[in-house]
Amino acid sequence: MSTAAADFGGPISPAEVDLSVDLCGVTLPNPVMTASGCAAAGRELDQFFDVAELGAIVTKSIMLNPRSGRPTPRMAETPSGMLNSIGLQGPGIDAFLARDLPWLVQRGARAVVSIAGDKPADYVELARRVGQAPGVAAIEVNISCPNVENRGLVFACDPESSYRVIEECRPHIPDGIPVFAKLTPDVTDIAAIAGAVSDAGADGVTVINTLLGLAMDPDTLRPRLGGVTGGLSGPAVRPVAVRAVWQIRKAMPDLPILGVGGIRTGFDALEFILAGADAVQVGTVIFNDPGAPMRVVRELCDELAVRGIRSLDAVRNAAHG
Amino acid sequence: MSATQAPGTVVSRTPVGDYHHLVIAAEGIATHTRPGHFVALAIGGVDSGMLLRRAFSIYRTSTTGRHGETVEIVFAAHGKGTRWMADLAPGDPIDVVGPVGRPFALPKEPVSCVLVGGGYGSAPMFSLATALRDRGCAAHLVLGAATTPRLFGLLDANKVGSSVHVTTEDGSTGTRGRVTDVLGDLVDTTDAAVVYACGPMGMLRAVADVAEDNGAWSQCAVEESMACGIGVCMTCVLPVEGEDGIVRMVRSCVDGPVFRGDRVRWDAVGTIPPGTLGGPR
Numbered sequence: 001m002s003t004a005a006a007d008f009g010g011p012i013s014p015a016e017v018d019l020s021v022d023l024c025g026v027t028l029p030n031p032v033m034t035a036s037g038c039a040a041a042g043r044e045l046d047q048f049f050d051v052a053e054l055g056a057i058v059t060k061s062i063m064l065n066p067r068s069g070r071p072t073p074r075m076a077e078t079p080s081g082m083l084n085s086i087g088l089q090g091p092g093i094d095a096f097l098a099r100d101l102p103w104l105v106q107r108g109a110r111a112v113v114s115i116a117g118d119k120p121a122d123y124v125e126l127a128r129r130v131g132q133a134p135g136v137a138a139i140e141v142n143i144s145c146p147n148v149e150n151r152g153l154v155f156a157c158d159p160e161s162s163y164r165v166i167e168e169c170r171p172h173i174p175d176g177i178p179v180f181a182k183l184t185p186d187v188t189d190i191a192a193i194a195g196a197v198s199d200a201g202a203d204g205v206t207v208i209n210t211l212l213g214l215a216m217d218p219d220t221l222r223p224r225l226g227g228v229t230g231g232l233s234g235p236a237v238r239p240v241a242v243r244a245v246w247q248i249r250k251a252m253p254d255l256p257i258l259g260v261g262g263i264r265t266g267f268d269a270l271e272f273i274l275a276g277a278d279a280v281q282v283g284t285v286i287f288n289d290p291g292a293p294m295r296v297v298r299e300l301c302d303e304l305a306v307r308g309i310r311s312l313d314a315v316r317n318a319a320h321g
Numbered sequence: 322m323s324a325t326q327a328p329g330t331v332v333s334r335t336p337v338g339d340y341h342h343l344v345i346a347a348e349g350i351a352t353h354t355r356p357g358h359f360v361a362l363a364i365g366g367v368d369s370g371m372l373l374r375r376a377f378s379i380y381r382t383s384t385t386g387r388h389g390e391t392v393e394i395v396f397a398a399h400g401k402g403t404r405w406m407a408d409l410a411p412g413d414p415i416d417v418v419g420p421v422g423r424p425f426a427l428p429k430e431p432v433s434c435v436l437v438g439g440g441y442g443s444a445p446m447f448s449l450a451t452a453l454r455d456r457g458c459a460a461h462l463v464l465g466a467a468t469t470p471r472l473f474g475l476l477d478a479n480k481v482g483s484s485v486h487v488t489t490e491d492g493s494t495g496t497r498g499r500v501t502d503v504l505g506d507l508v509d510t511t512d513a514a515v516v517y518a519c520g521p522m523g524m525l526r527a528v529a530d531v532a533e534d535n536g537a538w539s540q541c542a543v544e545e546s547m548a549c550g551i552g553v554c555m556t557c558v559l560p561v562e563g564e565d566g567i568v569r570m571v572r573s574c575v576d577g578p579v580f581r582g583d584r585v586r587w588d589a590v591g592t593i594p595p596g597t598l599g600g601p602r
């Protein structure tokens with residue numbers, strides 16, 4: 001068997017690597033974004049790197065109204081990961097559109113706005129308002145939260161409710177703004193959910209959101225989180241995320257995929273691209289290394305350069321050959 | 322505020338009582354540090370399975386030593402990450418983010434102040450005392466701990482304090498009891514306008530109450546569990562009442578760690594108190 005390095009020729013200079021990607025007509029200088037909820041609205045990270053240099057900043061999921069989130073403790077460190085039960089704390093759409101989005105736009109960053117709701121009507125209203133706001137590069141619909149109208153079942157756990165949310169909000173978003181549905185891995189067949197949202201009009205999918213987890217406190221012998229269960233993220237979940245991307249790519253050769261889950265290094269990002277991701281997002285690792293998103297860009301570039309690979313198109317889906 | 326991420330190097334680690342005094346050479350942090358700021362340290366190296374940063378109050382900084390800019394902290398080894406730190410040796414790399422947070426607010430007038438440090442919580446009090454005295458304020462120090470080895474900085478205290486008062490719960494040094502046992506009288510006799518405090522949450526709550534009962538402002542540096550330390554994750558929140566009377570869940574890493582004691586809803590830490598902005602209805 002030949003190695004990739006042999007296939008692509010000898011090492012090249014990182015300057016010869018073209019990292020740019022076209023995501024449903026939106027050009028990104030590189031495929032690396034922040035993951036929702038791990039970069040707030042970008043402002044704090046701008047101390048550590050120029051947010052405009054990153055592929056895109058994905059904002060924390062924004063809801064219609066201000067939300068206090070869950071009681072503390074809201075996090076627990078786990079081996080190579082963490083559990084969080086933030087409960088979507090945020091300022092609500094009015095404050096977001098007045099303060100956070102304009103900052104990102106003025107800074108020259110590509111803003112991917114994540115929206116989340118308790119019921120389909122919330123998503124419609126959010127889609128309408130974000131869709132009209134200037135400077136939005138894409139919308140990520142976080143359907144990985146519970147639907148209060150349907151016994152608290154997580155939208156993205158069910159193909160029908162996933163379909164319904166996307167079908168209802170897609171018409172309210174201009175055609176030029178791609179819509180990505182963010183999926184949870186806590187399902188039997190993630191490719192089926194991806195199929196449902198694609199049929200409903202999503203331009204692509206973001207995989208994965210956190211996995212539901214639980215950890216106990218050795219002192220109290222009770223759950224460590226105020227919210228009892230929480231979302232598991234970080235390098236510990238990466239193989240699950242790469243598998244989810246691979247399965248969806250296999251089922252849907254043309255569906256744009258944003259891969260997310262435990263990316264820490266440039267090679268981790270490359271793994272997702274080999275499995276079929278068009279672009280990737282860096283989340284929890286930002287807490288460990290606030291400079292990680294741009295470091296991943298540089299390392300990804302180096303990973304391609306040492307293997308003589310000139311563009312992402314040359315390696316995307318390579319794992320499916 | 323602007324924080325820097327710097328690849329630091331351990332200059333020294335010295336045991337002091339039950340704690341470790343750690344000196345780290347790291348560029349770009351010392352010059353911007355004010356009393357009350359903290360650093361967030363990455364633990365275990367670049368491949369570490371411990372992903373979350375650990376926060377530590379800045380004890381002091383230097384910009385002129387032979388190691389260039391240095392930042393000093395005092396820590397207790399109790400969990401996985403701090404136990405790893407207790408093995409650090411000169412020359413070891415450690416990634417530093419800092420200075421983070423809002424520092425203590427200093428009075429505009431030359432008033433009398435009381436500074437209360439519980440355990441390693443006294444670490445930021447010495448640079449604060451110096452800053453206060455530089456502007457003509459009196460800085461009376463109260464150091465408290467359960468036992469003598471858990472007191473930190475008695476020598477420093479005698480150098481920078483206008484007066485020094487010590488309490489231990491076992492009575493091995495100073496007055497037997499808690500800091501609050503001596504605080505009320507001290508605020509009274511020194512006619513203190515502000516009480517500054519850093520230490521465990523229970524102590525802060527009690528100090529804020531004593532200050533209020535004695536007609537003084539309080540400035541408390543809180544310790545909440547933090548994942549990022551830089552304001553992006555929303556794990557470190559606690560309920561704080563704003564000037565408008567509305568309670569909000571506020572990030573203690575960047576909106577604190579120093580809060581006005583009368584603004585924190587100490588009784589409700591760990592809950593979402595009724596009436597909180599965006600709270601469950």
Ligand SMILES: Cc1cc2nc3c(=O)[nH]c(=O)nc-3n(C[C@H](O)[C@H](O)[C@H](O)COP(=O)(O)OP(=O)(O)OC[C@H]3O[C@@H](n4cnc5c(N)ncnc54)[C@H](O)[C@@H]3O)c2cc1C
Pocket residue numbers: 077359373374375376377378379394395396397398399400401402403404441442444543544545546547548578
């Ligand atoms: C603003 C601030 C200043 C601090 N200053 C000091 C200091 O000067 N000296 C000192 O010894 N300690 C200080 N602490 C506490 C210190 O951060 C924790 O003791 C330390 O994070 C515990 O880490 P660990 O690896 O030992 O514990 P682990 O249990 O392994 O920690 C797991 C996770 O929980 C968090 N955590 C656990 N205990 C605490 C705690 N008490 N407070 C906050 N987060 C916690 C950790 O940060 C980590 O993310 C400070 C904390 C804060 C928030």
Ligand SMILES: Cc1cc2nc3c(=O)[nH]c(=O)nc-3n(C[C@H](O)[C@H](O)[C@H](O)COP(=O)(O)O)c2cc1C
Pocket residue numbers: 035036037038060061084086088114142182208209210231232233234235237260261262263281282283284285554
């Ligand atoms: C503290 C925290 C908050 C998060 N908040 C959101 C959110 O608001 N919306 C969302 O779609 N995903 C949220 N996520 C999930 C991440 O975007 C990401 O999908 C997941 O953490 C896996 O990636 P990672 O391992 O790189 O963090 C959050 C994750 C963490 C750790």
Ligand code: FES
Pocket residue numbers: 546547548549550551552553554555556557558572573574575
């Ligand atoms: S620790 Fe992340 S927001 Fe405060």
